[in-house]
Amino acid sequence: MLMFPLLLINSSFDCIFSQHASGMEVKVYDGVESVLLPCQLPADVSSDFLAAVWDREELKDPTVHVRLQSGDDFKNQNVRYTNRTSMRADALQTGDLSLTLRNPTISDSGTYTCNTRVTEPPAVWPIVLSAVLDPVVLLAAGFGVFMYHRYKMMKIYPVEMVNATQGEKSILLPFKVTDHLPQDVKVEWRLINPEDRMVYVYERSKNESPSRDHVYRGHAEMTEDPLTTKDLSLTLKDLCLTDSGVYTCTVYNKDGHMLLQKVVTLRYQTEMVEVMEGEGSVLIPFKITGDLPHDIKAEWRLTHPEEKMVHVYESGNNLSDEDTQEQVYSSRTEMNEDPVTTKDLSLTLKDLHLTDSGVYTCTVYNKYGYKLLQKSVTLSVRDRKSDIKSERRGGINLKIFS
Template sequence: MLAVCLALAVCLALAVAALGWWYNTITVSSVVVEEGECFVKLPYETIVPLPEDVTVEWSRCAPEPMRVHEYCNGNNDLVGQDEFYCDRTEMEEEPLKTRDLSLTLRDPCYRDSGTYICTVHKDREVWTQKVVRLRVNVPQEVVEVGDRAKCVTLPFKTRARLPADATVEWKCFELSNSSTVHVYQNGQDTSEGQHSSYRGRTKMRENPLQAGDLSLTLINPSHEDIGAYTCTVERDGDVIWKRSVRLKLKGF
């Protein structure tokens, strides 16, 4: 009888310890996706029993803090969501019942790379947490141009929503040198800082941020234009999007 009681006591102690482990252990996952994919899933399936009145909150802590998605009282609450994630996040149906708290992020782009935390809490008490490190790879496109081409287009199209007050800058990198090729700022093209060799030879489409088409057309390309080009979209000093294109001579 004493042995049975001891066995039950040990089982109870292990159960309590396991419950405490569920509540206090933070698991970490890493996800890698290519920019241009339709969506990416930040996974989180928990074994912790979840009551219906807890809040599930997805946030990003690095490189800059943002509120990504919140689920509470049986509904998605996106009032405090950062505008960068507007219309791009979704959770599974009835996540508290299925214990699948995964978050789907549509149209992943360069700026989405970072560290995300899913926190389940109630009355300021944290029930469980999960950390997901997301890396969005930006592929380098290769564009070939012929000797007698009158123009060539360096492509950059995105389905993501771009802020109207962002600055678009195309640069050419060759060895340790970089040259400003084209700048779009305050709703218009500007020649400020543009390298003299590109003046009068570059153009972008009208309203590129609204159209999501930041492609650059280079007029009368020559051998001197061959190299690696990078387009960055910045807002308030933060790089939001980035794309790299290598221009090479056809046949080489």
């Protein structure tokens, strides 16, 4: 139940203007489904090169949510907010930068600040130049202006968000066009964030492997005749957590000039488990319904914010020792003695610390090393000593009551 928030916020807009106010306080009770932290920017201030950043500076990793023109950027997001924050898809176009925080708990109490910043636009030569400039410089300047206008003429489709949940075998990154496309175009799907990878290439005139990155071979596909159907959508199969990110589909003509582009943000939603620091143990769940062969290998790894081997089960043996797991997990993990029969691959993690927060992934292989199953769970270990009061002035002070 929300308690009458004041509609006043202190937000700074770097490189545009600054607005100073007394701040506002939002009060909410523990257990509500979500809470909205309001932030409004005049729509006429919005820019093609604007980014919005929500942060909470009392945290070691202060980033709560980042919104770019290309979509949400979760690269530096504090792990405790994984899969719990969202903004409007058109936030930077409308100026409504409000943040939705799902499943708020007492540990989320604090001061949240919304900042906007402007990134550098493409370099463009000025239109008006001094008459004393060298003719070669004038030619370069004119070419720069021409390139700028050609860039602005490229058709950019609206950014789209796609949510994938665990258990889905495949997901569609949609891109249906209305324009007639010549048959000699080149279509490239790329993952651009958190890293740059070529995912899929379609080019009718060349007989080449469609996927340029071995990770996506057999993992990504387009329809057989996308230019005729005007459907450039990409299907990703055998989904896993590392598929999350920002994808671009760019269409080039035969001269290599960009004709169309669309950005799709894929968010892979994991199960969330929360626990207080110092608890005796926590169960990271993974129960299955199908049958498994008895000679499997199950690996539990910490996959975010860094990769660590946590626990290994293989052919009836729990191999939790120095040879198979990171030392930090020594004597702190265990699995069921017979997970294949019980169909319970859950992991118990003992003697919890704040540094245990992160994304844990269990991957199951058969005796030939082929992946059979995979599940990721986000663990958030909360600090018992966290004070619901924040000493920082400005921004939105969020208080959650039990």
